[in-house]
Amino acid sequence: MSSVTLNTGASIPAFGLGTWQSPKGAVGKAVEIAIRAGYRHIDCAHLYENEDEVGEVLQKLFKEGVVKREDLYITSKLSCFLMSNKEDVTESLTDTLTKLQLDYLDLYLIHCPFAAKKGTPFMKLQEGIIGYFPDMIASVWETMEGFVAKGLTKAIGISNFSITKTENLLKTAKIVPAVNQVECHAYLQQTKLQQYCKSKGIAFEAYSPLGSPARFNVQPGDPVVMEDPAVKEIASKHGASPAQVCIAFLLQSGLVVIPKSVTESRIIENLKATELVLTDEEMKSLRAIDKNCRLLSFQWFAPDKTVDQIWDASEDEAFVLQ
Numbered sequence: 001m002s003s004v005t006l007n008t009g010a011s012i013p014a015f016g017l018g019t020w021q022s023p024k025g026a027v028g029k030a031v032e033i034a035i036r037a038g039y040r041h042i043d044c045a046h047l048y049e050n051e052d053e054v055g056e057v058l059q060k061l062f063k064e065g066v067v068k069r070e071d072l073y074i075t076s077k078l079s080c081f082l083m084s085n086k087e088d089v090t091e092s093l094t095d096t097l098t099k100l101q102l103d104y105l106d107l108y109l110i111h112c113p114f115a116a117k118k119g120t121p122f123m124k125l126q127e128g129i130i131g132y133f134p135d136m137i138a139s140v141w142e143t144m145e146g147f148v149a150k151g152l153t154k155a156i157g158i159s160n161f162s163i164t165k166t167e168n169l170l171k172t173a174k175i176v177p178a179v180n181q182v183e184c185h186a187y188l189q190q191t192k193l194q195q196y197c198k199s200k201g202i203a204f205e206a207y208s209p210l211g212s213p214a215r216f217n218v219q220p221g222d223p224v225v226m227e228d229p230a231v232k233e234i235a236s237k238h239g240a241s242p243a244q245v246c247i248a249f250l251l252q253s254g255l256v257v258i259p260k261s262v263t264e265s266r267i268i269e270n271l272k273a274t275e276l277v278l279t280d281e282e283m284k285s286l287r288a289i290d291k292n293c294r295l296l297s298f299q300w301f302a303p304d305k306t307v308d309q310i311w312d313a314s315e316d317e318a319f320v321l322q
């Protein structure tokens with residue numbers, strides 16, 4: 001399977017399994033199916049509230065000799081509720097390592113540049129929002145640099161950072177982020193952010209590569225990337241599924257891609273997309289369907305800001321679904 005070389009010198013498998021909204025009772029099974037089938041990269045987060053079940057299944061697979069820790073690439077992310085001080089940031093990582101039953105992560109990301117008050121119930125998130133503060137991010141980053149020094153994570157990175165917010169971070173960072181994980185699919189191709197990340201040596205990770213069809217804020221009439229005529233046409237030419245075309249498009253663009261599924265047949269189907277080779281012509285027609293359409297606005301993290309302000313939209317003038 002192809003991989004991307006990070007600015008640390010390590011490689012990240014270009015294809016991995018997402019676990020957001022993978023419910024307890026299903027996420028462990030999904031991770032087990034995935035690893036047995038050949039996945040070697042799992043994308044986790046404190047916020048997903050399912051890391052304990054992922055940890056149990058990893059332990060089981062290690063004990064059975066199915067896979068070794070060093071052959072897996074495990075990412076997790078700092079909770080937005082635990083960003084206000086060094087103790088909270090350390091608590092988030094420690095809690096994740098305990099739940100995943102691991103000594104170290106391969107990659108630890110700031111989940112998003114916005115913070116929320118510790119203890120806020122997730123369902124009342126809007127009541128606990130603090131916002132985006134460059135100074136807070138700078139000190140979170142300093143703490144995370146300490147995690148690398150202590151061997152608690154091999155690399156650190158960011159998620160949901162615009163060019164402006166990344167530039168702010170780079171003013172004080174001693175370690176350049178290894179990765180920026182952001183929404184990216186055929187309807188939000190993020191070419192400008194991709195170019196910027198490349199220029200800084202930051203690898204680009206595409207989340208919601210299938211257009212996150214079951215996201216909590218989905219509305220009737222929203223554009224559906226897997227139903228795009230160009231995607232469907234290319235899929236039928238290859239005897240492939242639209243999901244496979246969406247994944248192959250991003251992989252062939254040199255990105256890291258982490259589709260989520262808890263359905264056995266889809267977990268396997270998505271893995272097979274790593275073998276699908278699209279022609280230059282097909283890549284060109286997929287590049288042409290970009291709508292600059294953001295599906296996860298993150299506005300709940302900054303209700304006082306417009307969605308354009310949240311994403312520093314002058315950078316990309318994204319059309320955003322509210």
Ligand SMILES: NC(=O)C1=CN([C@@H]2O[C@H](COP(=O)(O)OP(=O)(O)OC[C@H]3O[C@@H](n4cnc5c(N)ncnc54)[C@H](OP(=O)(O)O)[C@@H]3O)[C@@H](O)[C@H]2O)C=CC1
Nearest residue numbers: 018019020207208209210211212214243259260261262263
């Ligand atoms: N850093 C961040 O802020 C974010 C990170 N992420 C990460 O990226 C991962 C992927 O993004 P996500 O938003 O989950 O969305 P995806 O674009 O990966 O879509 C997942 C959805 O598509 C369905 N699906 C999966 N495979 C297929 C297929 N072959 N055919 C048809 N439908 C399919 C899944 O259903 P089912 O499971 O029922 O099979 C699920 O409902 C997340 O799980 C998470 O790890 C995502 C959002 C934000």
Ligand SMILES: CC1=C(/C=C/C(C)=C/C=C/C(C)=C/C=O)C(C)(C)CCC1
Nearest residue numbers: 020045047111122123124125126216300
């Ligand atoms: C506003 C809001 C919600 C918040 C959703 C959030 C904050 C989702 C964050 C998703 C992330 C960060 C995903 C990927 O990594 C709830 C709880 C659904 C309830 C309804 C209102």
